Amino acid sequence: MKFNYQPEKCIGCHLCELACSGHKEGQFNPGLARLQVISCYRSDTLVNEARLCDLCLNCVEVCPTGAILSGEQGLTLDRDQCTSCGTCVEACPTGVLRADKEGFPLLCDGCQGNPRCVNWCPHGALTAREVN
Amino acid sequence: MPGYQGKILRINLTAGSSVVEKLNPKWAGLFLGGKGLGIKYLYEELAPGIDALAPDNKLILITGPFTGTVVPCSGKLSIVTKSPGTGTILDCSIGGTAAVELKRAGYDAVIIEGKAAEPVYLWIEDNRVEIKNAGECRGLGCHATENKLKEAHGEDSSVLSIGPAGENMVSFACISSELYRQAGRGGVGAVMGSKNLKAVAVRGTGGVLAADAAKLMDVAYNAFKNDLLTDTNLWAYTDGTPMLVELSQTTGILPTNNFQQGTFDAFNQIKSESVAAVRTAKKGCTSCGLGCGNFVRAGRSAVEGPEYETLSIAGSNCGIGSLEAIVEFNRLCDDLGLDTISAGGVTAFAMELTEKGIHDFGIRFGDVEKYLQVPGLIAAGDGLGKELARGVRALAQIYGGQDYAMQVKGLEFPGYDPRGSWGMGLAFATAPRGACHMSAWPAADEAYGELDPFTIEGKAGLVKDLQHYNAAKFSLILCDFWALSFDVMAEMLAALLGREITAGDLELAGERIFNLARLFNIREGFSSQDDVLPQRIYSQPLPSGATAGKTLPEADFKNMLAQYYSLRGWDESGQPGQDKLNLLGLR
Numbered sequence: 001m002k003f004n005y006q007p008e009k010c011i012g013c014h015l016c017e018l019a020c021s022g023h024k025e026g027q028f029n030p031g032l033a034r035l036q037v038i039s040c041y042r043s044d045t046l047v048n049e050a051r052l053c054d055l056c057l058n059c060v061e062v063c064p065t066g067a068i069l070s071g072e073q074g075l076t077l078d079r080d081q082c083t084s085c086g087t088c089v090e091a092c093p094t095g096v097l098r099a100d101k102e103g104f105p106l107l108c109d110g111c112q113g114n115p116r117c118v119n120w121c122p123h124g125a126l127t128a129r130e131v132n
Numbered sequence: 133m134p135g136y137q138g139k140i141l142r143i144n145l146t147a148g149s150s151v152v153e154k155l156n157p158k159w160a161g162l163f164l165g166g167k168g169l170g171i172k173y174l175y176e177e178l179a180p181g182i183d184a185l186a187p188d189n190k191l192i193l194i195t196g197p198f199t200g201t202v203v204p205c206s207g208k209l210s211i212v213t214k215s216p217g218t219g220t221i222l223d224c225s226i227g228g229t230a231a232v233e234l235k236r237a238g239y240d241a242v243i244i245e246g247k248a249a250e251p252v253y254l255w256i257e258d259n260r261v262e263i264k265n266a267g268e269c270r271g272l273g274c275h276a277t278e279n280k281l282k283e284a285h286g287e288d289s290s291v292l293s294i295g296p297a298g299e300n301m302v303s304f305a306c307i308s309s310e311l312y313r314q315a316g317r318g319g320v321g322a323v324m325g326s327k328n329l330k331a332v333a334v335r336g337t338g339g340v341l342a343a344d345a346a347k348l349m350d351v352a353y354n355a356f357k358n359d360l361l362t363d364t365n366l367w368a369y370t371d372g373t374p375m376l377v378e379l380s381q382t383t384g385i386l387p388t389n390n391f392q393q394g395t396f397d398a399f400n401q402i403k404s405e406s407v408a409a410v411r412t413a414k415k416g417c418t419s420c421g422l423g424c425g426n427f428v429r430a431g432r433s434a435v436e437g438p439e440y441e442t443l444s445i446a447g448s449n450c451g452i453g454s455l456e457a458i459v460e461f462n463r464l465c466d467d468l469g470l471d472t473i474s475a476g477g478v479t480a481f482a483m484e485l486t487e488k489g490i491h492d493f494g495i496r497f498g499d500v501e502k503y504l505q506v507p508g509l510i511a512a513g514d515g516l517g518k519e520l521a522r523g524v525r526a527l528a529q530i531y532g533g534q535d536y537a538m539q540v541k542g543l544e545f546p547g548y549d550p551r552g553s554w555g556m557g558l559a560f561a562t563a564p565r566g567a568c569h570m571s572a573w574p575a576a577d578e579a580y581g582e583l584d585p586f587t588i589e590g591k592a593g594l595v596k597d598l599q600h601y602n603a604a605k606f607s608l609i610l611c612d613f614w615a616l617s618f619d620v621m622a623e624m625l626a627a628l629l630g631r632e633i634t635a636g637d638l639e640l641a642g643e644r645i646f647n648l649a650r651l652f653n654i655r656e657g658f659s660s661q662d663d664v665l666p667q668r669i670y671s672q673p674l675p676s677g678a679t680a681g682k683t684l685p686e687a688d689f690k691n692m693l694a695q696y697y698s699l700r701g702w703d704e705s706g707q708p709g710q711d712k713l714n715l716l717g718l719r
């Protein structure tokens with residue numbers, strides 16, 4: 001699942017992050033979301049930016065224990081293999097990948113084909129398409 | 133405690149101390165959060181009769197149970213205090229990001245007491261609470277203050293600040309956040325200034341829990357898709373509040389030249405299409421699915437706005453038809469920390485006093501150049517500004533013009549002429565904070581809707597019900613612009629809290645909250661004597677448009693008011709009866 005973000009359609013509501021964390025973590029906390037949106041005024045101009053997993057698979061490659069698995073919809077973690085070393089987080093080129101409190105990377109699995117961030121985006125700023 | 137963090141942060145600025153207290157769970161059950169719970173805390177903690185600008189007054193920043201969750205349109209903060217402009221209870225709400233940051237920091241509310249010796253600001257980051265020197269921000273506008281504090285604490289922090297108007301305790305100074313969002317009315321910014329508190333900066337890293345997050349997501353998603361994102365509400369996205377300019381013009385309730393007219397010749401220049409023509413972006417608050425904010429660029433000026441209240445009260449009502457000028461007036465007020473409604477209202481009043489030859493303030497309807505000097509003069513308390521900073525009621529007491537001093541209880545009128553929407557007259561007269569469109573907005577049903585605007589028939593019940601609806605909604609807190617039913621609110625709250633909640637429970641909570649606000653005002657000496665409208669509304673017919681020849685005759689108004697008291701279970705002096713108080717659990 002690949003995501004596309006159109007900043008001119010974004011209203012900065014952060015519903016995508018709230019929905020993502022609610023679905024994946026069972027609590028509403030943008031800090032635990034698999035994507036990040038920045039929407040603020042910088043010198044009289046509205047700036048909208050998003051960090052999204054673009055499935056570059058760098059994290060998969062650098063993981064020393066092979067704990068990150070790349071599947072049809074996105075990435076999943078084998079928690080038994082993960083040592084919370086943080087190599088993947090450092091290697092993420094967009095900076096979207098963050099770790100939770102225990103050091104496990106918050107990987108995006110595209111909600112197994114039903115991405116909540118896209119569902120909740122009110123005016124079509126976020127879209128997704130299937131990839132092979 | 134799902135939906136709540138269970139914690140209140142209490143700051144004493146005199147002592148320079150802060151403590152964390154447990155949220156009173158019983159009160160949270162009865163008064164929900166936001167507006168209602170804030171009023172409850174203030175009612176219990178404030179001694180009657182104190183000076184609103186004295187250290188004894190308290191400033192309560194309070195979130196609601198939905199704040200910080202995925203429930204759409206819930207990212208608002210209530211600010212509750214005693215108003216320096218009116219002496220009544222005052223609650224305002226503000227959007228942006230502050231409410232969610234505060235809740236994520238782990239608090240349902242902050243109660244600010246006392247007065248700092250020097251200008252300070254509050255920095256809250258989860259458990260870390262610091263009262264910091266604000267010397268460097270002294271005298272700065274809200275925009276510069278916010279930018280400075282975000283530089284210090286990160287772009288992802290949220291800042292609530294006051295401008296020079298708040299520092300100088302102008303009675304209609306506001307609190308600003310995210311540059312263009314305001315807690316506007318009644319002088320919340322002056323209370324903050326009286327405490328030497330220049331700003332509150334906050335960032336949280338925590339989350340909000342629901343009894344059943346998956347269930348809440350299902351229920352809220354259904355409401356989001358099938359209720360929120362429908363034609364009933366999407367005007368907020370396509371147009372935003374400027375949409376009301378043309379509606380008001382057609383129905384003859386567009387305040388013009390200090391309510392001397394209900395239609396404005398140059399309305400085309402300030403209507404929604406004209407605002408949309410200079411719009412460069414849309415913006416919403418955290419968790420908002422609508423995005424009512426219009427970021428516009430007109431001439432040299434840029435602002436998120438202007439909203440209908442500004443276009444009407446600070447536009448047509450001042451005889452100003454230049455959108456560029458209104459945008460600049462709006463930007464100035466935002467930055468200086470002034471409520472655009474009261475600033476516009478007092479300007480219009482001074483214009484009429486000048487034109488009538490009662491007192492020469494040197495400013496006339498449509499005088500753009502003078503008009504644009506007003507916000508700066510008011511904020512600084514210079515010359516003409518020192519006079520206007522008093523507000524409409526005080527200005528009338530000094531110079532005259534009582535009959536057309538457009539205020540109730542000291543709060544200036546918003547943008548709806550009650551002569552063309554009689555229920556609005558009742559709403560203005562009975563709103564706890566004075567002439568206010570946020571307590572009830574019957575204009576939607578009468579002037580803009582299907583009901584006959586020129587009758588009192590059914591209006592007492594309509595206003596009463598709307599007051600309960602808004603009281604409950606603004607306590608949860610949900611945005612005004614989502615016209616959802618009590619049923620949908622109850623369904624979402626039940627999923628959040630994990631217990632049964634009915635529409636009837638919420639309606640009763642709304643009535644309880646509204647009555648408690650009334651009790652606060654009664655304790656401050658208010659009565660039916662204060663539930664009145666300016667003489668102009670009763671006896672001066674509007675001259676043009678759909679309202680030509682119309683007034684809201686005093687006899688009709690009094691009749692409507694009596695019906696309203698009786699429906700409410702209040703006596704003739706406007707005092708809630710024992711039976712009602714028992715029913716609501718307020719005794």
Ligand code: SF4
Pocket residue numbers: 009010011012013014015016017037117120121122123125126
């Ligand atoms: S949900 Fe859509 S509009 Fe809202 S912040 Fe995310 S990308 Fe932007």
